[in-house]
Amino acid sequence: MTQPIPVFDGHNDLLLRLSQLSPDDRDRAWLKGDGKGHMDLPRMKQGGFSGGFFAAFVPSPMEPGVDFNTLLDSPPYDMALPSLIAAAEAQPVVLAMAGQLMRMESVSDGQLRLCRNADEVRACMAEGAIAAVFHIEGAEAIGPDLDALHGLHGLGLRSLGPVWSRPTIFGHGVPFRFPGDPDTGPGLTPVGCDLVRACNELRLVIDLSHLNQAGFDDVARISAAPLVATHSNAHAICPSTRNLTDRQLRMIAETGGMVGLNFATVFLRPDGRRDPAMGWDPILRHLDHLIGILGEDHVGLGSDFDGAPMPEGIGDVTGLPALMAALAAHGYDDALLRKIAHGNWLGLLERTIG
DSSP states (O other), X not given: OOOOOOXXXXXXXXXXXXXXXXXXXXXXXXXXXXXXXXXXXXXXXHHTEEEEEEXXXXXXXXXXXXXXXXXXXXXXXXXXXXXXXXXHHHHHHHHHHHHHHHHHHHHTTTSEXXXXXXXXXXXXXXXXXXXXXXXXXXXXXXXXXXXXXXXXXXXXXXXXXXXXSSOOSSOOBOOOEESOOSOOSOOOOHHHXXXXXXXXXXXXXXXXXXXXXXXXXXXXXXXOXXXXXXXXXXXXXXXXXXXXXXXXXXXXXXXXXXXXXXXXXXXXXXXXXXXXXXXXXXXXXXXXXXXXXXXXXXXXXXXXXXXXXXXTTTOSGGGHHHHXXXXXXXXXXXXXXXXXXXXXXXXXXXXXXX
16 A cells, blocks of 8 residues: 655644543544544554644633634634733643643654654654644733743744734734735734744744734744744735735745645635535646745645644545645645645755754
């Protein structure tokens, strides 16, 4: 039986899904699977998932009376930004998810390891273990003194998104709006600029996904590191606020940065709908467009597994080989497939976290 091409993925929300279970159920869902969500250890192994950025995310309270799925099913839509979440509220959630990732490592009998540099990621993948890089999606857990950033770095944090799609003390996220563009508000705050500089000093990846255009421009102006969007798509194909304009893609290309293709149907489909029945064409169009601007060495995958609706052709993490087969049928040769699947992310990690 042919082994699937190993995939290193730019974004998943498995920690969030597991956090919503009881402690005993978490272990069971992780190690054996519970028939829910997009990821667990057996399905990762089956699909060739060999590593990725594991996100800690603090969800916003659900707005009463709003059915988000109905809105996503019927564009156009324009969802109001959720309110800012204070550090005192966010820190326990993020610390618990960091602990959950460490527990996943401890109970997996070496099948998953928390990695702190590119060499550890490569070693993990070479030995058939899953390489986990700890990421935070939205910096709410960090206060204005930035002390928590250093503490989280000590726990293994190597990638940070200053915002999710809501404001923080650091900057402003884009609202979920279709059609729309990422020019939706002001840029980084003064402490947000300090955060970027601190991330550079600690060699943390700064994730531009969810950040608005003015904030994106501020990071580009301040940061000395490659620009990275771990899970974003091409605005030219799907005009969502969450997707990157050609101007932004060119800025990323100029720094030798990276974009991970988001599998979320609402960011892939040209009509912005949630419907999973879309075939492979939208994915192929996005990848062709991204490669056309960024080049073959700066595009990867950023699935958003366990955080977004998936195309029916992928379904869950076991669908990664089907995606690779579709890319091969589209004309991508083996060398390009391996760059997209893992090689480009490994190169980015070497240029950022070391």
